[in-house]
Amino acid sequence: MNTTDTKTAITPRRDQDFPEWYQQAIRAAELAEPSDVRGCMVIRPWGYGIWENMQRQLDAMFRATGHRNAYFPLFIPLSYFAKEAEHVEGFAKECAVVTHTRLEVDADGKMKPASPLTEPLVIRPTSETIIGASYARWVQSYRDLPVLINQWANVVRWEMRPRLFLRTTEFLWQEGHTVHETESEARAEAKLILDLYQRFVRDHLAVPVFSGEKSESERFPGAVQTLAIEAMVQDRRAIQAGTSHFLGQNFARASGIQFQNREGKQEFGWTTSWGMTTRLIGTLIMMHGDDDGIVLPPRIAPTQIVILPVATREESRTRIMEACDSLALQLRAKRFGDVPLEVEVDRRDIGGGVKNWEWIKKGVPVRIEIGPRDLEKNALVISRRDQPIKAKESMSIQEFIAAAPEILTSIQQNLLERATQFREANTRVIESKKDFYDFFTPKNLGKPELHGGFALAHWNGSREVEEQIKNDLKVTIRVVPLDDSSEPGKCIFTGEPSARRVVWAKSY
RNA sequence: CGGGCUGUGGCUCAGCUUGGUAGAGCGCCUGGUUCGGGACCAGGAGGCCGUGGGUUCAAAUCCCACCAGCCCGACCA
Numbered sequence: 001m002n003t004t005d006t007k008t009a010i011t012p013r014r015d016q017d018f019p020e021w022y023q024q025a026i027r028a029a030e031l032a033e034p035s036d037v038r039g040c041m042v043i044r045p046w047g048y049g050i051w052e053n054m055q056r057q058l059d060a061m062f063r064a065t066g067h068r069n070a071y072f073p074l075f076i077p078l079s080y081f082a083k084e085a086e087h088v089e090g091f092a093k094e095c096a097v098v099t100h101t102r103l104e105v106d107a108d109g110k111m112k113p114a115s116p117l118t119e120p121l122v123i124r125p126t127s128e129t130i131i132g133a134s135y136a137r138w139v140q141s142y143r144d145l146p147v148l149i150n151q152w153a154n155v156v157r158w159e160m161r162p163r164l165f166l167r168t169t170e171f172l173w174q175e176g177h178t179v180h181e182t183e184s185e186a187r188a189e190a191k192l193i194l195d196l197y198q199r200f201v202r203d204h205l206a207v208p209v210f211s212g213e214k215s216e217s218e219r220f221p222g223a224v225q226t227l228a229i230e231a232m233v234q235d236r237r238a239i240q241a242g243t244s245h246f247l248g249q250n251f252a253r254a255s256g257i258q259f260q261n262r263e264g265k266q267e268f269g270w271t272t273s274w275g276m277t278t279r280l281i282g283t284l285i286m287m288h289g290d291d292d293g294i295v296l297p298p299r300i301a302p303t304q305i306v307i308l309p310v311a312t313r314e315e316s317r318t319r320i321m322e323a324c325d326s327l328a329l330q331l332r333a334k335r336f337g338d339v340p341l342e343v344e345v346d347r348r349d350i351g352g353g354v355k356n357w358e359w360i361k362k363g364v365p366v367r368i369e370i371g372p373r374d375l376e377k378n379a380l381v382i383s384r385r386d387q388p389i390k391a392k393e394s395m396s397i398q399e400f401i402a403a404a405p406e407i408l409t410s411i412q413q414n415l416l417e418r419a420t421q422f423r424e425a426n427t428r429v430i431e432s433k434k435d436f437y438d439f440f441t442p443k444n445l446g447k448p449e450l451h452g453g454f455a456l457a458h459w460n461g462s463r464e465v466e467e468q469i470k471n472d473l474k475v476t477i478r479v480v481p482l483d484d485s486s487e488p489g490k491c492i493f494t495g496e497p498s499a500r501r502v503v504w505a506k507s508y
Numbered sequence: 509c510g511g512g513c514u515g516u517g518g519c520u521c522a523g524c525u526u527g528g529u530a531g532a533g534c535g536c537c538u539g540g541u542u543c544g545g546g547a548c549c550a551g552g553a554g555g556c557c558g559u560g561g562g563u564u565c566a567a568a569u570c571c572c573a574c575c576a577g578c579c580c581g582a583c584c585a
Contacts, residue, residue, distance in 0.1 A: 007546090023577095023578085024519095038575090038576070091584095126585095157584070160509065160582075161579095163578095167584070167585070171585075239585090240584095241585090278585090279585050308544095308545095310544050310545080312542090312543045352543075353543095353547075355545085356544095356545065357545095372544090373544075474581090
């Protein structure tokens with residue numbers, strides 16, 4: 001690092017050490033912290049506020065498409081879990097299992113599990129099996145279909161390598177589980193949700209994604225088809241932001257979800273499942289954050305506008321506070337999207353500079369300062385988090401109140417545009433194996449620079465090629481796009497025919 | 509779960525090679541001076557040096573085990 005660099009709020013910078021920057025940005029924004037339980041985290045109010053906004057908005061979209069919420073147990077009897085072979089195999093290694101109840105104090109004064117359960121309980125890593133058991137009872141006739149249910153819950157997957165938000169042992173998510181009368185209906189449902197997810201992350205999180213189908217090797221255990229959306233974050237790696245599965249009749253068969261069809265015959269239901277997780281928060285951080293901390297899109301920021309009174313002199317203090325409160329009230333009467341503006345007046349008696357920087361690090365979209373000089377002119381000073389920290393603009397209070405929603409919209413759009421440009425700048429159409437390997441090989445092997453991105457390349461559809469590339473470069477197929485925009489061509493690895501280009505990248 | 513690195517006050521880290529029971533900067537508290545700003549001055553609080561064992565008259569420092577974090581690998585949202 002050279003000394004002419006301007007000081008950044010987060011050390012190290014993104015270009016110095018991206019993973020460490022990520023950790024520090026989370027800490028500085030007070031989003032979350034590691035807990036004493038390995039792989040688990042405490043989500044602090046600012047981080048949880050983001051999650052609550054995601055929940056609220058996603059939930060409204062689910063409702064609008066006819067889905068309803070319900071809640072199923074955390075514990076899954078081991079016997080339920082064992083019903084779908086592929087599914088068990090896929091999750092067995094990461095299951096946490098409850099084997100005892102009751103604690104007793106032993107001779108050494110230590111607490112000890114006392115009473116073994118007759119049947120061990122698996123803590124849900126996902127709920128297909130236990131929800132299936134209910135569905136088997138609920139579904140009798142084609143008239144009971146479709147079943148369109150979502151649940152908001154926590155799940156546990158005993159991961160080898162946890163990272164805050166991106167991969168924690170316990171995480172929060174929503175899981176939708178539906179049953180349909182026909183295959184095409186269930187496939188349409190999976191696709192409907194994929195599109196809904198894509199819309200959600202674009203419109204609310206300002207995250208552009210590629211969507212499509214997963215290759216066989218990346219498919220959800222037990223699924224017939226796995227659809228996913230994949231975003232590119234600032235270290236140019238791909239991150240899966242949501243998945244939607246068409247499960248065929250596999251789980252219906254395993255759980256006994258049967259109905260009498262229109263011909264009077266017994267038939268297994270066609271099911272889907274789909275989910276989004278707190279990983280989205282990690283995606284947001286890596287997508288929009290800069291060297292001064294995280295940057296929140298207005299639509300999911302717990303506070304969209306923070307008002308900072310510049311109350312330096314005792315005599316003007318009361319008047320300034322009143323002006324700030326009055327501004328807050330007027331702003332809260334305005335709406336942004338479907339809800340009132342979230343506005344906070346930070347009246348803490350601490351240094352103005354410190355206060356300002358705290359909000360910068362938290363990524364609040366708009367900071368407003370009102371001081372004595374502004375008040376004389378009935379004006380305020382506005383700073384936008386998507387602009388350089390020093391960029392400040394003065395405008396009249398009335399003007400700002402009128403313009404606030406548009407300003408937030410403009411920030412929202414700007415973030416999406418910026419992210420889209422970044423992704424485009426790092427997405428390459430690649431025509432040869434050599435170019436492909438060059439693209440994904442860092443120039444500096446000792447301390448690899450940020451490199452690579454998304455490669456759009458033809459592939460013959462074989463698992464062996466995928467395997468080879470993964471071994472050589474740690475690059476995988478993120479998604480096989482569903483749209484028809486790609487021309488057929490030749491696999492760049494084998495020369496064999498390829499129906500279309502697929503998206504390759506290193507991933508989280 | 510394998511390999512590497514790391515674990516010292518809230519944060520970032522020095523001290524460890526050459527053992528003698530702790531330091532800096534930032535943050536925190538108090539008072540004052542400041543005040544469109546991550547300010548300054550003075551005083552102050554806060555550490556069983558990751559945990560447990562061992563070697564030693566003496567361990568943050570040496571040895572062993574364990575735990576946790578990060579990076580890499582296998583797995584995954």
